[in-house]
Amino acid sequence: MKSRAYISIGIPFYNTENYLEDAICSVLAQTYQYWELILIDDGSSDKSLEIARDFESRDTRIRVISDGLNKKLPYRLNQIVREAKYDYIARMDADDLMSNHRLEKQIKVLESNKEVDFVTTGCFTIGKNNELTGVRLGDNYQMNAKMILEGVTNLLHASLLARKSWYIRNNYDESRILAEDFDLWLQAAKNNDLNYLVVEQPLYWYRVVENVTVKKMIQGYDMQMEIINSNYKGIVSVSRKNKIIRRFRLKKLVVKYLGFFNLMSVLLKSRHDDCRDQDISDYDESYTEIKRIGLF
Structure with a gap:
């Protein structure tokens, strides 16, 4: 009999007391139950660590790691790889949720496609109170280095399920925050090591209100421009690189303008499609189960 594939799920958290319980409950609600959950505190000063410890005391599959320090997300993501017991590693942000079927569908893809190193998904976008605000189904195609430099992406980082062996070959640069x-x-x-598939379904639920802010976007664009300036050689010409940088600078100006006039909702709406009736039904079914678990 074929052995069951186990998954190490990593959730780093920092001051997410308002959302962490629901995030953990969405793991507990998974139809695929062969996992460990690693909760890594990044120096929280609110009740997040207390919430994590409570869940740890109730389920032996959950373990909490806390050193009291604030080392930022890239460090914690590398730490998850080091701590993971299993050959598959799933990401999730502490202020997000996921469909009850996420792990089941993603692990099936990797188990059926041995040449593929990781799989991501589409997403629902949700608001502060878990209300459904939109959908992005994702697109299944392979990016190359030039496309990435151009700012093209079809990868939702937070929904990543990867083979541990790929993560070991591809560590996060801990200086590239945001x-x-x-x-x-x-x-x-x-390095010719980007072999993946995208499940074109909204299996991850992304809380845009916490993640898409003027400050984070500006800092992220600045870091992306630094990465582009350091990596363009051999991929694009100097003139093309400069054109890409000018585009990122324009993006910064647009974000600053929208933020100044309190119009960020316009940008958020442009980043997703309206939900269909079936999307709403699927979301409601999964969310009802997540909340049921939270009552215990």
């Missing part, structure tokens, strides 16, 4: 995923894809592509 653009660690951009750098990861680019370095892997440069």
Whole structure:
């Protein structure tokens, strides 16, 4: 009999007391139950660590790691790889949720496609109170280094399920804060080690209100431009690189303008499609189960 594939799920958290319980409950609600959950505290000063410890005390598959320090996301993501017991590693942000079927569908893809190193998904976008605000189904195509430099992406970083062996070959650069995923894809592509599939379904639920802010976007664009300036040689010409940089600078101006006039909702809406009736039904079914678990 074929042995069951186990997954190490990593959730780093920092001051997410308002959302962490629901994130953990969405793991507990998975139809695929062969996993460990690693909760890594990044020096929280609110009740996040207390919430994580409570879940740890109730389920032996959950373990909490806390050193009291604030080392930022890229460091914690590398730490998850080091701590993972199993050959598959799933990402999730502490303020997000996921469909009950996410792990089941993703692990099936990797088990059926041995040449593929990782798989991501589409997403629902959700608001502060878990209300459904939109959908992005994702597109299944392969990026190359030039596309990544151009700012083209079909990869949702937070929904990543990867083979541990790929992560060991492709560590996060811990200095690339707020653009660690951009750098990861680019370095892997440069090494001809970017072999993936995208499940074109909204299996991950992304909380845009916490993640798409003026400050984070500006800092992310600045870091992306630094990465582009350091990596363009051998991929694009100097003139093309300069054109890409000018485009990122224009993006910064647009974000600053929208932020100044309190119009960020316009940008958020442009980043997703309206939900269909079936999307709403699927979301409601999964979310009901997540909330049921949270009552216990």
